[in-house]
Amino acid sequence: MRNLKTEVDALGEVVSKKNSFSAKGLDALGKQIVFSVLRQFFELQAITQELLVKQLNRKHKDLELLIMCGLYAIDNLNQPAHTSVNGAVETSKALKKPWASGLINATLRRYLRERDKIRSRALTTTAAISNHPDWFTRRIQQDWPQEYDQIVSANNTPAPMHLRINQQKVSRNDYIKKLTEVGLQAVKSEHSRYCLTLTDPVSVEKLPGFNLGLVSVQDEAAQLAAILLDPAAGDHVLDACSAPGGKSCHLFEIEPEITLHSIDVDKDRLARVQENFTRLGIRGDIIHQDLLQIKDDQISSFDKILLDAPCSATGVIRRHPDIKLLRRSSDIDKLGSTQRQLLENCWSMLKSQGDLVYATCSILPQENEDLVAEFVQRHADAQPIEVNLTIGKSQAIGHQLLPAIGAHDGFYFAHLRKTSAGKAL
Ligand SMILES: C[S@@+](CC[C@H](N)C(=O)[O-])C[C@H]1O[C@@H](n2cnc3c(N)ncnc32)[C@H](O)[C@@H]1O
Incomplete structure (x- = not known):
């Protein structure tokens, strides 16, 4: 069972304090949760509002973010749904709002019972469907009407990891061999003669010769x-x-x-x-x-x-x-x-x-x-x-x-x- 306080705090920095996302203090799973909640923010927010019988006071934004993390955990983490619910309930205590544990429990359990109905009621606005703010979808519709779906889908899909090979030190072919030696796979990208696309993203420490300047991460x-x-x-x-x-x-x-x-x-x-x-x-x-x-x-x-x-x-x-x-x-x-x-x-x-x-x-x-x-x-x-x-x-x-x-x-x-x-x- 995961306590989600660090994740809620990291989300609060972005949502309430308007600071850029920082992964500081988050482990790999925490980073995944916060990153994904940000990516699906408008959808999760609409579902949360649909679930809450009475809207929460603005000073309880942390509880709204906690419900959103709980929803993400229920639908995406490889664990039983009740474990995700219990983690969120425990977190309300860590947020020093133990009075809210019943609310969190009831809200997430209702989602489990009525998921399809709640989702279809909530996902009706352009913001909730596209997971983008209205000002931005209006601009895409105006500037790129034909490409609207492509842009929205690409923005909502994780990006591949591209490498820039420092060809003063190593060729693309030789770097592919180095990657193979450590069990990683990459293909030459088409448009930059310096670029490789990794099949699966990894942390930079796993890239051979990163500290020696053979390679950088760059789209x-x-x-x-x-x-x-x-x-x-x-x-x-x-x-x-x-x-x-x-x-x-x-x-x-x-x-x-x-x-x-x-x-x-x-x-x-x-x-x-x-x-x-x-x-x-x-x-x-x-x-x-x-x-x-x-x-x-x-x-x-x-x-x-x-x-x-x-x-x-x-x-x-x-x-x-x-x-x-x-x-x-x-x-x-x-x-x-x-x-x-x-x-x-x-x-x-x-x-x-x-x-x-x-x-x-x-x-x-x-x-x-x-x-x-x-x-x-x-x-x-x-x-x-x-x-x-x-x-x-x-x-x-x-x-x-x-x-x-x-x-x-x-x-x-x-x-x-x-x-x-x-x-x-
Ligand atoms: C898009 S980022 C640059 C990324 C960088 N070229 C790279 O590839 O790593 C834009 C940069 O412009 C800088 N910047 C913004 N206003 C500036 C100014 N008035 N004078 C100089 N730099 C400025 C920002 O600090 C920021 O680092």
């Missing part, structure tokens, strides 16, 4: 950013929003003879860039800077710039289901003004004839194609370069990948070259 779509920027020996390369450093490391792995500058505004996240550089043996300057302000000596100083902009992260919901609870529709406008300013500033840091790749892990045109199209309109020296990918959708400007079951995340890429055609308007 296949994310790997396309550094490939598109195509760093060449001698290039001065800026990774403008670099933390935690996945794409900076990839740029260096592709071409170690670059001068790499990795900037980020977030000091804590920059510490992770340093960790990754050390593990992988990357040489580059790690710089703490807010790129909404740039310095005079940074103007026109880079041959290539990757701007992996802060965004809604709506392309990576399956890896971060807390996004469905943390993001608001109003965030998109705010993010847009930051993205626009970062793009302006990065553009002024780019040399003439230089290349800039703008990337986001968003599926919303407002942060992607529309924003870059408007930028190109205002800058006569910005020439869009075709993004040649055999997956995803070519847009008027740039290329959009939508999350795909068993494959890559949702990502957007635009490639711009700075010509001498004219001054910015």
